[in-house]
Amino acid sequence: MKTFRNKPLTKEVARKILIGHLDDDSSLDGSENTDISWKVAAGANVAYDQFPSQNQIFYEAIGGKSMWYDPVFRVETLDGRQVWAKRHYRVRDGKVPGTFRFSVLDNGVTSDEFWTLVDCADDLSYVIMHYAGAAASVGQRYLGGLLCTADGSLPSESERNETIYPKLRSAGIEPFELFAVDNTDKSPGAIAAGSPPLDFYRKDILEKKEKKKKEMQSNI
Known part of the structure; x- marks a missing residue:
C-alpha cells in the first residue's frame, strides 16, 4: 500500500488507519468512533484467524513513539466454557510507511x-x-x-471480487x-461469554494520558 486518499502513505496516516474506527483523538475522518478499531471479517491462518468475535483495538502509547494493539477474541476452554482472551502487543513503526513491528509476551514466549497494510478503502469500509x-x-x-x-x-x-481479492492475491x-x-453477537457462545473486556489495557493508558495532559496544562 503506497497511497491513501490519493496521497502518498505516511507513517502518521498508516498509524491512523490502524486506529480505524476507534473513538480516539487520532482517528481519521470517516471513523465510526466506536469502542474498537476493527473487527476481523475473515482471516487466512487456520491456527490464529478462526476464533470468533475478533475485536482489534489500536491506540498510541503515552508519548506517541509507539502504539499498542489489543486483540480481544472469544475462545472455548477445555471444559466447554466460553471466555474472552486478550493480548497486549507493543507496535513500532517499520522502515517503510504501512509496515509495523509487533511484539508480545504470551505464556512466557x-x-x-x-x-x-495491504489496502484500505478511502471510506474505511475495510482494511487488509x-x-x-x-x-x-x-x-x-x-x-x-x-x-x-x-x-x-x-x-x-x-x-470482494473486483477490489479485495486482487489485493489479497498481491500479498500472496x-x-x-x-x-x-x-x-454473531446473539449466538449461544457470545451470550455465554458476556461483554468483551475491550478497555482492559487501554483504560490505564487513557488515565495516564489525561494525567499527563493536566500536568502540562498546569505548567503553562
Whole structure:
C-alpha cells in the first residue's frame, strides 16, 4: 500500500488507519468512533484467524513513539466454557510507511511479528493486513492475512471480487484460504461469554494520558 486518499502513505496516516474506527483523538475522518478499531471479517491462518468475535483495538502509547494493539477474541476452554482472551502487543513503526513491528509476551514466549497494510478503502469500509511472525524460542513461524471491517461483516461479493481479492492475491493470499469469522453477537457462545473486556489495557493508558495532559496544562 503506497497511497491513501490519493496521497502518498505516511507513517502518521498508516498509524491512523490502524486506529480505524476507534473513538480516539487520532482517528481519521470517516471513523465510526466506536469502542474498537476493527473487527476481523475473515482471516487466512487456520491456527490464529478462526476464533470468533475478533475485536482489534489500536491506540498510541503515552508519548506517541509507539502504539499498542489489543486483540480481544472469544475462545472455548477445555471444559466447554466460553471466555474472552486478550493480548497486549507493543507496535513500532517499520522502515517503510504501512509496515509495523509487533511484539508480545504470551505464556512466557515472546513473539515478534512483521505487519503490512495491504489496502484500505478511502471510506474505511475495510482494511487488509498481512503478517509474518516467529516465536524464536520454540522454533515457530507463521503467516497470515486479515480482512477487517468496522463491524466484522464481509463486504459485498462484487467488492470482494473486483477490489479485495486482487489485493489479497498481491500479498500472496488466495481467496479460498480465507476463513469467515463468526461475529454473531446473539449466538449461544457470545451470550455465554458476556461483554468483551475491550478497555482492559487501554483504560490505564487513557488515565495516564489525561494525567499527563493536566500536568502540562498546569505548567503553562
